[in-house]
Amino acid sequence: MRSKSSENAKLKHKKGLWSPDEDQKLRDYIVNHGLGCWSAVPIQAGLQRNGKSCRLRWINYLRPGLKRGIFTRHEEEIILTLHCTLGNKWSQMSRYLPGRTDNEIKNYWHSYLKKKVENSENTKIPFPLNYAQRDSSLESSGNPGGSSAPYSESDGCRKLPKIMFADWLSLDQFHEFDASGESSVSRNGCRSSDSQETVMNGGKELNEGLSYGLVDDLALKYEHQENGLYDLIICEDDLCENFSSSDVSLYSCDDFGQSDTRFLYNLGEARLRSL
DNA sequence: AAGAGATCCAACCGCTTCCAC
DNA sequence: GGTGGAAGCGGTTGGATCTCT
Numbered sequence: 010m011r012s013k014s015s016e017n018a019k020l021k022h023k024k025g026l027w028s029p030d031e032d033q034k035l036r037d038y039i040v041n042h043g044l045g046c047w048s049a050v051p052i053q054a055g056l057q058r059n060g061k062s063c064r065l066r067w068i069n070y071l072r073p074g075l076k077r078g079i080f081t082r083h084e085e086e087i088i089l090t091l092h093c094t095l096g097n098k099w100s101q102m103s104r105y106l107p108g109r110t111d112n113e114i115k116n117y118w119h120s121y122l123k124k125k126v127e128n129s130e131n132t133k134i135p136f137p138l139n140y141a142q143r144d145s146s147l148e149s150s151g152n153p154g155g156s157s158a159p160y161s162e163s164d165g166c167r168k169l170p171k172i173m174f175a176d177w178l179s180l181d182q183f184h185e186f187d188a189s190g191e192s193s194v195s196r197n198g199c200r201s202s203d204s205q206e207t208v209m210n211g212g213k214e215l216n217e218g219l220s221y222g223l224v225d226d227l228a229l230k231y232e233h234q235e236n237g238l239y240d241l242i243i244c245e246d247d248l249c250e251n252f253s254s255s256d257v258s259l260y261s262c263d264d265f266g267q268s269d270t271r272f273l274y275n276l277g278e279a280r281l282r283s284l
Numbered sequence: 285a286a287g288a289g290a291t292c293c294a295a296c297c298g299c300t301t302c303c304a305c
Numbered sequence: 306g307g308t309g310g311a312a313g314c315g316g317t318t319g320g321a322t323c324t325c326t
Contacts, residue, residue, distance in 0.1 A: 026294070026320090048311065064312075065295065100314060115315070116293050 023057040027066055031056055035063055036071050069110045076108035080117055088114060088122060 027035075038054035044067075047060035056063065069075075080088075084106055091102045099111035099118075106114065 024296075046311075060311080061297095062295075069294075097315065111314075112294075119316095120292055 022051075022059045022062070024062075027070075031058070032066070032071060035066060039067060039071075065112075069112045074108055075110065080109075084109070085122065088118065089126070092118070092122075 034054050034056055035050070038050060042053070047064040050056070050060055050063045051058045054063070058066075087105055088102060091098075091105060095101050097115075097118075099115040102114050103109055103111045
């Protein structure tokens with residue numbers, strides 16, 4: 010009889026596109042066990058993939074908070090601006106584009122933006138536009154200082170894009186929430202959202218004391234009761250315009266041991282409820 | 285309608301960095 | 306400080322789809 014380890018060694022790692030069944034297995038495993046050692050994930054999840062492939066699939070496709078679809082003009086401008094300063098640092102760029110993966114940005118650059126830049130250079134049109142020269146709508150979108158610096162951490166939230174959670178939070182659950190924002194719904198008793206929070210926060214103690222609710226149908230609010238930090242999942246393109254710079258401050262996700270690209274905002278409760 | 289070329293994008297590969305021992 | 310394994314990252318590939326002729 011062969012040992013289990015030798016059998017595992019003989020397992021050929023599957024390559025190529027992921028099937029819906031494989032996606033479900035990986036998603037179920039991470040929801041139930043959280044993120045851990047990737048090399049162990051395929052074995053324990055019953056997948057014939059290597060850990061690296063599982064990690065990539067999770068990061069680029071399955072993890073919550075990813076938004077899919079075409080890049081907005083605003084996102085395009087961010088990429089162009091960041092590319093001027095960072096070069097091909099796709100993962101760093103993705104930190105400024107919540108819901109976008111480094112791979113997605115990289116593909117978009119190679120398939121579209123790169124040519125656009127090259128064409129503009131050929132026609133002597135300065136590109137990308139300098140941040141201070143960009144259209145005035147951005148300058149008037151709730152940034153009193155009117156800083157022209159390219160997406161520093163202090164102004165990176167002026168206009169956040171839409172973030173979709175379709176895979177993790179059903180619309181029915183959205184509608185259960187009080188749209189006035191006056192009352193938050195306890196995280197207990199809402200299974201899929203529990204899973205979402207567990208995954209997104211890496212299963213850390215940060216989960217404790219969290220509650221969430223809708224704020225005027227615009228945002229899903231995550232509230233940390235102990236230190237007054239709020240993690241807003243922006244559902245409306247221009248929501249940030251409702252906040253003044255004094256209401257919003259940016260925290261590094263690393264401060265909370267999180268690996269994803271969300272931004273954390275420290276907002277006054279009264280301000281939130283006045284939306 | 286068909287086929288050739290272009291485009292897009294998910295996934296792989298290999299190198300680097302990080303970290304525990 | 307050295308080593309090995311895991312994770313992170315950027316470049317590249319290959320197949321599916323689209324567009325043009």
